[in-house]
Amino acid sequence: MHRDAPPLRILMVLESNFTKRGGGGAESQLRTIALALKRAGQRVAIMTPLSANGPQTTAERCWGLAVARVKYPRWKVVGAGIMNLKFAAFLIANRDRYDAWHVHIGHNMGALTCLIGAIVGKPVIVKISGWWELEAGLLAPNRGVFGRIARGWLKRATVVQAISTRVAHELEKHGFPRERVVVLPNAVDTERFASRAAAREVGKPFVAVYVGRLVPEKDLATLIAGWAQAFGPHTDGRSDGGNGARSDGGNGARSDVRLRLVGGGPLEAELSAQAERLGVAAQVEFLGHRDDVEAVLAEAHVGVLPSRIEGLSNTLLEFMACGLPAIASRVSGSEDFVKPGRNGWLHDVGDVNAVAAALREAEALAPAALAELGQHARADVESQAAVPRVIGRLMDFYRGQRV
Numbered sequence: 001m002h003r004d005a006p007p008l009r010i011l012m013v014l015e016s017n018f019t020k021r022g023g024g025g026a027e028s029q030l031r032t033i034a035l036a037l038k039r040a041g042q043r044v045a046i047m048t049p050l051s052a053n054g055p056q057t058t059a060e061r062c063w064g065l066a067v068a069r070v071k072y073p074r075w076k077v078v079g080a081g082i083m084n085l086k087f088a089a090f091l092i093a094n095r096d097r098y099d100a101w102h103v104h105i106g107h108n109m110g111a112l113t114c115l116i117g118a119i120v121g122k123p124v125i126v127k128i129s130g131w132w133e134l135e136a137g138l139l140a141p142n143r144g145v146f147g148r149i150a151r152g153w154l155k156r157a158t159v160v161q162a163i164s165t166r167v168a169h170e171l172e173k174h175g176f177p178r179e180r181v182v183v184l185p186n187a188v189d190t191e192r193f194a195s196r197a198a199a200r201e202v203g204k205p206f207v208a209v210y211v212g213r214l215v216p217e218k219d220l221a222t223l224i225a226g227w228a229q230a231f232g233p234h235t236d237g238r239s240d241g242g243n244g245a246r247s248d249g250g251n252g253a254r255s256d257v258r259l260r261l262v263g264g265g266p267l268e269a270e271l272s273a274q275a276e277r278l279g280v281a282a283q284v285e286f287l288g289h290r291d292d293v294e295a296v297l298a299e300a301h302v303g304v305l306p307s308r309i310e311g312l313s314n315t316l317l318e319f320m321a322c323g324l325p326a327i328a329s330r331v332s333g334s335e336d337f338v339k340p341g342r343n344g345w346l347h348d349v350g351d352v353n354a355v356a357a358a359l360r361e362a363e364a365l366a367p368a369a370l371a372e373l374g375q376h377a378r379a380d381v382e383s384q385a386a387v388p389r390v391i392g393r394l395m396d397f398y399r400g401q402r403v
Contacts (some may be wrong), residue, residue, distance in 0.1 A: 008398050010037065012046045012100040015109040017054035018067055018336075024213075024316050027131055029186050030104045030193045032314075033394070034065050036187065036387045042395075045098070047090070049083055051107070059353075080108070088112050095120045105165035106133045111150035118156040123400045126157040130167050130311020130332050135335055151175075159397045163312040166312035166332040182397075185336070186312050187390035188381060193321035196298050200367040207258045208327070208359065211293055211302035211315045214265030216308075219329070219350060223306040224259075224271060226355025230363070231257045253279050257363065260285045262296055299323040301370060302362045307331055308349050320381035325373035327358045337384070343377035 012034055018027055034044045050058060050069035058069050070090070072083035085108055091101070095116075100123040104109035110126050119125035131237075133139050138150050151174070154160075160181045162168035168183045200206065212218055233252035247273040261271070261284065268286060275284040290296055297303070305317030305328040310316075312333030319326050320337065328334040338344040345361070347354035362370065383389075 115153040160202040188317035195323035229356035320377035323374035
């Protein structure tokens, strides 16, 4: 960063809701970046559509950040067109009010931002998070004439931020200029998610934790099936995890292991029924939404992320920042950070046997060996995705520097 430089004025553009009530990965990441910039003395504003399922105020402050919402009529197609015209008019009228524009989802508002930024000479950073843009958004196939035009506008961004190497390769396949594509991961607050000092304790259960929505794309059915194969009533349970504390439940299932699922979603009842059917219901805890995720992670020994698809999971970075080795599927982002034998385990998507094998291996490790994997996880995420590093790169881009 440039010391003694005047503060930058940055407009964050998000084609989604931004509220005090949480949100998905893009919303969470925007909040992390915006608050870090604010703490560093920069000036940040956020603009989103005023959608029917979000707050109905055109202006408010969330976590001390100014949020403006574009109001538009709820007419199919026409309403969206009016919203985009109003947004474009705002950018043109306020082109001198901000030093840079940062787009957090590469969709229609992002395409307009890139077009107008190129016309008025404003640095525009577009973050491509992964699967949604590539499979459902403007970069998806069969988007028609407007889709092709809008993709051309996106390619005019000053910098295109790909949050994983796989996303970067996909962008190059879509014709984005290679010299403008930079692999820069999501940022994680390594101070909030501080490394755990304690290793696995003698006599305490082995705890694996998942954090996120209980939705199909996270493939938690595979996780529970793998868990049951590893620790359920039909396993031999020979491993004692180095603590000598193995015991059986009434149905023969292990009573010294726990799988904690943090978060809610439409599949909770179905997953609970699966755990009951497989005989591991006593081992699987549904904790619901938690505001103190870091406290839950501090009580775990390994993080699990069996997703079918990701861009780069914020949860994975939080696991690693807390010093948890991760058991993750081999998908975008996870394959960049999880290194088998060093800081965790990777498995193919939907591979129940591989999930079970990784869980058994993690549980069987001596406390010191498990702690060493966690220390490597913490060091790796600090070197690649800590907030200061990511913010430093973004500040250069905001000042108009290319890759």
